[in-house]
Amino acid sequence: MPITGHCHCAAVTYSLAQDTLPTVYACHCTICQRWSGSAFALHALLPEGALRITGPLTEYSHEHQGQVSNQRCCAVCHTRLFNTTSAAPGLLVLRAGTLTRAVDLVPAAHIWTHSKQTWLALPDGVPSWPHSPTPEQFASALSKR
Numbered sequence: 174m175p176i177t178g179h180c181h182c183a184a185v186t187y188s189l190a191q192d193t194l195p196t197v198y199a200c201h202c203t204i205c206q207r208w209s210g211s212a213f214a215l216h217a218l219l220p221e222g223a224l225r226i227t228g229p230l231t232e233y234s235h236e237h238q239g240q241v242s243n244q245r246c247c248a249v250c251h252t253r254l255f256n257t258t259s260a261a262p263g264l265l266v267l268r269a270g271t272l273t274r275a276v277d278l279v280p281a282a283h284i285w286t287h288s289k290q291t292w293l294a295l296p297d298g299v300p301s302w303p304h305s306p307t308p309e310q311f312a313s314a315l316s317k318r
C-alpha cells in the first residue's frame with residue numbers, strides 16, 4: 174500500500190512511492206512552534222520528487238538567514254504540507270502530521286531541544302540535540318530506525 178496524506182479539507186492529497194512510513198524527526202525550535210501553533214513540528218526529509226500531488230497548492234516564499242524557503246499549502250484550507258529551501262537543494266520537508274498514518278510515527282531524533290517545552294519529556298535512547306546537529310550526525314540518526 175502506498176503511503177498517502179492530505180490537508181485538512183482533503184482538496185489536496187498526495188502519495189509517496191514507498192510502502193513504509195518515512196523516518197521523521199521532531200523540531201522544537203521556536204519558529205516551528207509558532208508556525209505550527211503547537212509544541213513542536215514533525216518533519217520528514219524526502220527527495221524533492223517524492224510526492225505525487227493532486228489538488229490546488231498555493232505557495233508562500235520567504236527569506237531566512239539568506240536562504241529562500243518555499244512553503245506549499247492547500248489553496249483551499251491553507252494547511253501547510255511541505256517546503257523546499259535553497260539551503261537543501263533537491264530535498265523537501267514534509268509536514269509529517271499530514272500523513273494518513275501519522276498516528277504510527279515515532280520521531281527518530283529531536284532537534285532544537287534547547288527551546289523544547291518544559292512539560293515534554295523525551296524518551297531515553299532517541300538522539301537529540303539542543304540546537305542543530307551537524308549534517309553527518311543528523312543523517313546518521315535518521316538512518317537508524
Ligand SMILES: [Zn+2]
Pocket residue numbers: 180181182183184185247248249250251252
Ligand atoms: Zn485543504
Ligand SMILES: [Zn+2]
Pocket residue numbers: 200201202203204205206214285
Ligand atoms: Zn524548527
